[in-house]
Amino acid sequence: MNTSLRPGVGHYVNGRETASYPAGSFSIGEKIGSYWRVEAEYILPRGSEYTSGSSIFTTSLNHIKNKKQRVTLNLNRDIPLTKLDSFYLMAGVGASIARTTGWQGNLTRRFASSQSTNVTYQVGAGITRHLGQHHAIDFGYRFIDLGGVQSGLNSFTNVRKLQDEQLRGHLYLHEVLFGYRFTL
Template structure:
């Protein structure tokens, strides 16, 4: 939440100060972009997983840091607005939890996620080349979740969900030429709730009543190149 508060404050400052900034009126036109992403992904609420008689859950490893990439195509409007569609490439993550009654038998999540987003940017030009921006995104994440318990022979069935996803962030752009721009930024991404299928292995109750659950969020930093037509 501290990241979200910072973004909201920055957005308000940019909006209030926009009239005194030296803005440039970009021409309308299409663009394509490629971005390198560094994601600090986190699985929250793993204690909602189903595992009867375990005592209480505790997090062992609920974070994953990795690089990823995305491509986008969009349209630049005359009054410093941009709208685009973005595809974030698939990426695998692993998380794990333990339980007080079985501390050496960890639940290990195997998560594969990808995103399809529609992003909106508001650019505020400080000079003819440098601008700050606030950005919002709305789309869907497709997330496949499986995993195992204790060892890799005790697997959970895989399950795939398609979740409504949103992002909010801020960044900066620098126009190298009339056609090429560099983009830098940060965004918070909420990909919603995920869950595996039920246990495929036989537990002490001889029941299929165990399931991995979590909520997937990320702090994402990016740098990219944009070709304006």
């Protein structure tokens, strides 16, 4: 959130970051040859909340809340380790939609809400355990860049009696994945 528009209040001060867990997704794909998979994935909406402050108004924290969802097209490369286990690498690109709201200090000092659509990318790696010919369990990690988000301008009166404040941020996710795959 260090790009938040809050003129004349000193420098940015980090706050707390929280996200809703767990999240879920659905995907459908196709195996290409022995080692490649392509899939379209939809990630269910999930929320996150961040706080930040300023070095001058230390008790007036900004709260930014995001509800986001995304759809991606992913490419996976399987690397066999044993007859039942394999390592995979993945990369994906798609779009994310985030609805952003927030307030400053207390719930009566709200920022206007806003919605943004961004290009999203993700990269990851993991281990697959094959449970017969048609079933597999995946365990892995992925990094996701959801792009920039921002609220609308302040709808409350600030010290300067202006609507010149806005919450801004750039969303990144680090996800630990557990998945089940069924192959026809």
